[in-house]
Amino acid sequence: MAITDMPMLAMLRSRMQWNQARQTVIAENVANADTPGFRPHDLAELRVDQATGSPVSTSPGLALTAAGHMAPIGQAEPGVDPRKVKDFEIRPSGNGVNLEDEMMKAGDIQTDYQLAASLYQHSLTTLKIAIGKS
Incomplete structure (x- = not known):
């Protein structure tokens, strides 16, 4: 086993990759802030197996096992949860992106990524x- 395959390092790597993917989703939300009918998305919270450091699937029921498979009804992409938008947050154009919320999420992601790194x-x-190579 390589030193970088240790569970603690694997968990940190998984967390950084999840933050990177979540940042991409939040950036798409911001980019579509003026798109009529667009509903914002967010990633499901990352869960990690503490023994192996590998991510654990949080989606109940069906999961995509190959790139050619269809996503379950109501799920746009694997691991993506459409955010529940309150009716008063939806603009007349049907867009539900709240830029203040998205910027708060982006700041949280940056802080979390920096901590993990x-x-x-x-x-x-x-x-x-510990191995004598300082």
Whole structure:
């Protein structure tokens, strides 16, 4: 087993990849803020198996196992949950994107990613010290 395959490092890597994917979804929401009828999306919260560090599927029922499979009804992409938009947040054009909420999410994602990256770097530094390569 390689040093970078340790469960702690795998969990941090998974968290950083999830943050990257969520940032892409939030950016799409912001880009479509003026598109009539657009409803914002968000990723389901990441769950990680603590023993292996690998992500655990949070979607109940059907899951896509191959790229050619159709998504279950009501699910646009694997892991994407359409956000429940309150009726008063929807503009007359049918668009439900709230830019303030999306910017708050983007800030949270940035903070979370920086924390995970910092922990990953410090873990690698600690491992290097432990094996005698400082």
